[in-house]
Amino acid sequence: MEQSDKSNKALIWVVVAVLVVAVGAFLFFANVDDDEEEAVEQQDTEQVVDEAPVGPTENIVEIAAGSPDFTTLVAALQAADLVDTLAGEGPFTVFAPTDAAFDAALADLGITAEELLASDNLADILTYHVIAGEFLAADVVELDGQEVTTVNGQTVTISVTDEGVRVNGILVTTTDIQATNGVIHVIDGVLLPEDQ
DSSP: OHHHHHHHHHHHHHHHHHHHHHHHHHHHHHHHHHHHHHHHHHHHHHHHHHHSOOOOOSOHHHHHHTOTTOHHHHHHHHHTTOHHHHTSSOOEEEEEEOHHHHHHHHHHHTOOHHHHHTOTTHHHHHHTTEEESOOOHHHHHTTTTOEEEOTTSSEEEEEEOSSOEEETTEEEEEEEEEETTEEEEEESSOOOOTTO
16 A cells, blocks of 8 residues: 555656646747747848838939930030039939930031030030929820920920820830939930020
């Protein structure tokens, strides 16, 4: 009988020890799972932050200066003392001719780039490419058939054709290059005011 009591006590202690180990293991693994869940949640949060859309970080002049396609435009802005204006608060919509567009225009006009940059009416030509306000491609399409006043004071005519949007007949080749102070649409020609 005494032997039986000792066996029972030993058995109870074994059961208690097993329960303590089991509870300890449960708590340990529950804590590990919580840590893993927190790590996954933190990773998900970091991914959401990484994937958040980032707005434009450069102004119109900075974007143009950073592109190999707008060297003539940037030189013209500098020569006409318009850099600070187009780097200003805006917003502006700029129809930006590429270097190829300037080359074609210079050939048509029979002048050199140096003559253009020294021209008294360079600022008038450049501001004829700028509209006050931000007009994305979807907004420009809505202006089909309308005349829009430029910063120059003269108007340009917007038309929508099968090929795309045209400004005074010149095709817009790239749209919606967004800047901190407006938007750039690339055109394949140079817009010339009426008195040019």
